[in-house]
Amino acid sequence: MSTTDAPSARATSADAPAPGSAPAPVATSTASRSAQDAPAPRRTFAWQIRFAFLCLVWGFSFLFIKLGTEGFAPLQVSLGRVAFGALVLLVFLVIKRERLPRSARTWGHLAVAALLLNALPFSLFAYSELTIPSTLASICNATSPLWGMALSVVALSEDRPTRRRVAGLGIGFLGVLTVLGAWQGFSGTDLTGTAMALGASLSYPIGWIYVRRTLARDEHSHLAKSSAQLLLATLQLAVVTALFTPMPTAFPAVPLLAVFALGALGTGVAFLLQYGLVAEVGPTTAQMVTYFTPVIATASGVALLNEHLAWNTPVGAVIVLAGAALTQSKPRTS
Template sequence: MSLRDLAGLVLLGAIWGASFLFIRVAAPAVGPALLMELRVLLAGLALLACVVALRLPVGALRSRWKQFLVLGTLNAAVPFTLIAASELHIPAGLAAILNSTTPIWTAIVSALRLGEAFPPRRILGLGLGVVGVATLMGWSPVPLTLKVVLAVGASLLAAVFYAFGSVYAARMSRDVPPLVLAVGQQLGAATVLLPLAGATLPDAWPGPAAVYSILGLSFLCTAVAYLIYFPLIARVGPTRTLSVTYLVPVSGILWGAIFLGEPITPGMVGGLVLILVSVLFVTDVRARAARSDPARAAAPGTAASRLRG
């Protein structure tokens, strides 16, 4: 991997980690549904402009609009909103760690839906993941109230939705260009979220911090992130790009500590280590390297690109 690609990978991890920071700032000001409606709509329009500029075929956006509604629901609208709702009650760093369980859930869903093997190595990884989440809960940086427990559950449920979205996106990616798939996902999610967002408009205009966070979440953490991600897939392959899995929660913790003053506790570090080790066991990166499919990995529902709030 060249220095340029390594820098791109680190930058991508930092950008996706920052999404949890932006959500933590903006969600209390505008509400989870409206925040995510603005995110996917603005990002979708920005990516659509890129698709048009690159003269990529956009016929699939019209002919497969029903599938994009399903994809947008599974892989953006529902999980994005769940994460935003959870960050009303838990720190950004904790939400980032919980989101890193996504590859574990994806392996489980793939085993159930696609008939993929679930050998003892993956079972061990699953067990480590459970211990990691339990460690986070037991040594939580916030008081373990009912709201916090429900928030943690919402974050984990978001990861489950990402897993189902991954399987669905993998099927669509066989004959739809990745960037077009990303546009369809965002615009599909915007359509699904529109009624809920309209029903939960805030009473007051958000302050500057919330506005900047919305813009950062939409353009930087979504649109720009995809434009970094797809060239990385093409240059270094899906397996190496998958290593961003390990960078996102770390950057999420650091951004929360630097800008929001969130504590970094031993429980967070211990839980993060256990979860990332479990991801290593469950995803079995070495085996994937021999059989990886670049087109499939480039879909917006794959392991690397799902790891944003």
């Protein structure tokens, strides 16, 4: 999914969530700082099961998007995604007896975050998969950390470029060119769809930087801010969808179930899992889900959607992930 769909659990702007990822990076960022500041809790075997489930959910998010667009317009898929995700978080908000934020300032900043981190990238990915395979969309999503590193150097003065990170950036974009088959003149690749998928992956770090500048010290709970953010994204997409998309005349079962899974599991439940993983095993381990998501998305696309896989796609994906890992790594201190 993201987003989903490849998430990041660290509090740096260079770590961008996937489209199938947690609905509210605001909460994840705050959770990351809490996890870094607090003593590491005792690990249990259960975290490995949750980690594997999160990889599967976000890996299958791109397949869910593809299936959803077979029965609904892209904006309707995105609207269903945020609506079902918001419903899940609101249920947990009630269970925990928490309240939504009351500050107008917080709601204003969350509205921008909802646009940059949910409404816009979710819609771009849905539109992109009308013309490109879900495998390519998932690999484009894996470039988010690369965009984030490049942007953080410009927008965040505390993020200084290092040789390691610059090398990772160069390697990552070399991988993108490999995936797209640049030596063949990008033949066989829909450039519009690919550009939309890359634009979606770029939207995530832009949103993270905005959140870091505006909501880093906000006192509201992670769950409350995440729920509010998805509610705002639902409102935004509801307005846009009503203006530009006619009401569906049918609700086919498979696309409808795909949208439900994309929202309830890939956006709502996935956030709760990610937040728990960050608190239990730390952000460094939790963010490793980023590197499994494209693998699962590629396997599901080839196996279940019969998508063609040329040699340069998996090779380029490995190069992209290697570059992304290098931009997020830190030199060992003795």
